[in-house]
Amino acid sequence: MTASNPLLQQFDLPHYSAILPAHVEPAVDAILADNRVAIADLLSQQSGTPSWNGLVLALDELGARLGRAWSPVSHLNAVCNNAELRAAYEACLPKLSEYWTEIGQNQPLFQAYEALAGSPEAGGFEVAQKTILEHSLRDFRLSGINLPEAEQQRYGAIQMKLSELGSKFSNQLLDATQAWTKHVTEEAALAGLTDSAKAQMKQAAEAKGLDGWLISLEFPSYYAVMTYADDRALREELYAAYCTRASDQSPHAGQFGTRASDQSPHAGQFGTRASEQGPNAGQFDNGPVMAQILDLRQELAKLLGFAHYGELSLASKMADSTEQVLSFLRDLAVRSKPFAAQDLSELQAFAFDQGCADLQSWDLGYYSEKLREQRYSISQEILRAYFPIDRVLGGLFAIVERLYGIQIKELSGFDSWHPDVRLFEIEENGQPVGRFFFDLYARANKRGGAWMDGARDHRRAADGELISPVANLVCNFTPAVEGQPALLTHDEVTTLFHEFGHGLHHLLTRVEHAGASGINGVAWDAVELPSQFMENWCWEPQGLALISGHHQSGEPLPQDLLDKMLAAKNFQSGLMMVRQLEFSLFDFELHATHGDGRNVLEVLEGIRDEVSVLRPPAYNRFPNSFAHIFAGGYAAGYYSYKWAEVLSADAFSRFEEEGVLNPQTGHAFREAILARGGSQEPMLLFVDFRGRTPTIDALLRHCGLSEEAA
Template sequence: MSSSNPLLQDFDLPPYSAIRAEHVETAVDAILADSRAAVAALLAEQPGAPSWASLIQPLDELGARLGRAWSPVSHLNAVCNSAELREAYEACLPKLSEYWTELGQNKALFDAYQALAKSPAAEGFEVAQTTILEHALRDFRLSGIDLPLAEQQRYGEIQMKLSELASRFSNQLLDATQAWTKHINNEAALAGLTDSAKAQMAQAATAKGQDGWLISLEFPSYYAVMTYADDRALREEVYTAYCTRASEQGPNAGQHDNGPVMAEILDLRQELARLLGFANFSELSLASKMADSTEQVLSFLHDLALRSKPFAVQDLAELQAFAAEQGCSDLQSWDVGYYSEKLREQRYSISQEILRAYFPIDKVLTGLFAIVEKLYGIQIEELTGFDSWHPDVRLFQISEQGAHVGRFFFDLYARANKRGGAWMDGARDKRRAADGSLISPVANLVCNFTPAVGGKPALLTHDEVTTLFHEFGHGLHHLLTRVEHAGASGINGVAWDAVELPSQFMENWCWEPEGLALISGHYESGEPLPQDLLDKMLAAKNFQSGLMMVRQLEFSLFDFELHASHGDGRSVLEVLEGIRAEVSVMRPPAFNRFANSFAHIFAGGYAAGYYSYKWAEVLSADAFSKFEEDGVFNGATGRAFREAILARGGSQEPMVLFVDFRGREPSIDALLRHLGLSAEAA
């Protein structure tokens, strides 16, 4: 074991700049070997009646050691991807999968957990400990503990292969995104684009040693073209490249094609479900979620579609009529963003670009922190002098009445070799260590905003502000936990269809005048968002919310149906087209290959669970309606939400926590009202 390997050292925060690709496999091999030996010794030493201290605590210590090494590697693979790191990361995936499968199928370990759950001591456990035990026993069964040996081995093979395929899907999507660019020499071709978008494209060209402007498929660049480019042919070209990424269609047809990867993933998921006694993967997915059955999920989604579609039909008719007035009588997918922005400007005299000047990043962050300080009684300060993976990364500390609570990294801007999208991941869990010390939580918060260009600070659109609040909500869920057992602290053990509650909940303050007053200020003058702009922004809040709702329902139903019906002879595309026939009002062109870049379900944790966004939106809207009743900065209500939802992590079922806060089960009415999709709102 190399003592010079930073991943084998104890550290407070990961030594990111010291981690090399050659450190990764060596460290993982050493830790897995140590862990296997430790588990065997642990089981050999168990007393007749295992205790929490003799069984769970040592396993938590082993998990923490492995997490301490693997978490920074996994994170670097997403935010600083390189050929060497990717190779090392992928070499470890099957080894990790094999290790976790071994634990899940370890009969002696299962017996020890069962003995602990039935022991007299268990009657005195905290609710979090009881829940952790219940979830562990459930997960043993979902790991194939009851299967014959040959089927257990097949389970392990499938899990290993699925881990590898998810990584391949993600890599091919990243490679496909970076494989296409368009170099522009004539500025007239960029007519309509904002100065900030052109500055970013000029900066991208300079970085590649080119003059002029470089359009890429990184989201800020794609979004700018689709929203502002007057050149319809350019919009069509960029749209085609973007929506055919990693497929057999489009300008790079067949390069990095995720089609075969998706087919193999779906086959293996279906086989896994059958192996464990479920009819399909959607059923298996729900075994650890809040929803009770596939019927309940489908009924929920179809009901939302039924209520929303008339509003979407109306939204589209208005957009088509407006586009026709502007000379576009055959509205296509690459026209929707462009004419939607023009219609928004005409109707409300407001645009994302006008708003951008009022949301410089530091003002937004200061306001965001002020909001959560008011709500939850915490303090946030920026730290300096830390080790980082990129110069743009910032580190902050949360404290409460002078006591340290946790820390979080912000990595906010788009760049090459960084995965697209926005996410939070736990870098370290809060837990009580074996020596009695309290380990504080650490989170990584990642976005892909347009970086500072042309001497101006980074300026966010209001949509980006909302994304930032969303991810910070996840971060608070991880950081403000009061649970001291790793299995239920922070987001650990939280049902996947409830995990979006705290994140979507935070978005509400981006729309409240009291919240906007704190997060907005013109980047030059510091002037707050003027009342007339605020009024226009609030008036435009639900602009095209019908169209947006059916789009999200299309994704949710497609995902769930795909996993519930796999094997019925339909291709991925045929399932998607069937869902579109039911809920969509604007059909994309035949070459669109959206599924090939749907990383949430093929490379993230959302397989047969994308509905969670809508499910949790009902919870978050209803939770926020309590603040509408009491006052959006009501300290007592804020503390009540913190203690009922954020502090308790995965220690109890989400419905119990929700009812503790709201005093009743959730109602869909608040969501429809917030989105303007109800008779009351209309």
């Protein structure tokens, strides 16, 4: 589609359909060359003390021009990946890395920022401007501004290589995910699966010109088999394919500490050599990529004077020290592990009664769902019928409209990257505030998971125009099949609310300076506060009344189902907590102890000794697909989810006290947290809203891991 609505064009939405791979590298080259000339001119024209407009705002303009070109390319590479676009994207990565390193190590630019920060003008700056200057000076130092020239060059080379390796990790994970499918021609093999899951698999087979059903490693397909398939061998086969994505073959197996005695009795099905991991062993192996990334991160930290990459990561986060992070996580683990052990014991007893005497990783989802059904007479599939996508979206919008005094409407006639994409606009008092794209469904050539990224930042341009923000909100839900609307599980509903919380943080900012607008400048361990905060309304009866309605009759979620659902809220919350703590501790320990002689899997096994209650099989290669820390922004920062969950649970407790749909409380949260973006340190913003520092009590109560909850 091409944009036909002139109102939309003034907001400078990206023209996704007009982007061709052949255009990408020449456009980026031209903009980088122009920007370099502009920066040199800017610095040559500085006479006396720099001004905000002449320095910071001028650089913001250059960054915005580059962002307008690169942001949609990066987005398309994630949601419509193909060989040509991937090649163009990767050709630009080292050039962009070099450019940003140049800026971070530009001594005259650094001196100009120092002069501005110490100028009389700075004394009258808004708090956001002061924070931006403070963070900018910090970031110059973290870019090696004070290093000798040779070490600066090494810093640049490391950053360039890390950019390349992160993209390689992501590509190999995507390729490995798409490389495995299972064609099923006998419906009996799919016994236990829901009609909707089988319809989706049938649709996938038809798209490939096949009869029967096609199982893939895209999450909706994987989830359906692991949760409902009666065939245990099928579950194990799929589990093994999924947890060995992008993993190693025989020559590399030793680096992960694999011993022949560790091998599962089923490992032989994956190849002639027991040390091969999974059906595509070695073809997309991320093992060497991880090793290089970790070595380079450690070298980078040492260059900048930090003991390890964990310390470097914390230099721009809320947490004060390695010890504080590890103490926080281990305290949660000590509190949670007894609950997790009890959850597992109950599940093992239930599975034993069902004829499974040796509960394994590929049995957890299946027997957990059956136990949930037996205990609470409820299942995700029963609930799915009450969460058609449009009802969920309508309810989500109604909640935030009531809380934040905004209105949301859907737009048409816009340029898009896929027919399923939808565009919405937020208004306040009849005036547009921002726009967001929704790309909600799983498909081929689309990165897995769910995320928000900014397509445009809210800011005041040099000509005085106020630029409105634009967000991309991406999920991987099961698409509509056989004429029915897309129906979400309740887990998917919470994912949607989570990502929309990130979107609101980006869209409802009132900060007009790019460096602190929306999520820009927000400490990474606080950035999950608005997203996890939004999830709470998925569990509140008042929220559920707005987001649920049977897809055929429109009947609201019956009271008995609501009661069962709320009763089941903390089902296996101990197991879920220790799983997240395993990921968080593994990530931080991996980066804080790199070089101590342990390899990746040995670090992971040590953490599992500490917090896990059920060990996966030895062939499991979870780290090879841990994109959050190897291809995303969460390296030595995955703990942020739990850290921010403390903040979000405590923030929501004020709504519990004052009314979960109380507009006054919503206004207070918007103005204290969402509107102020990265303009002040997160703890100051939290205290401004809550009136005190956070406590862990609300999180433990919400998760059912406290005496009060019990």
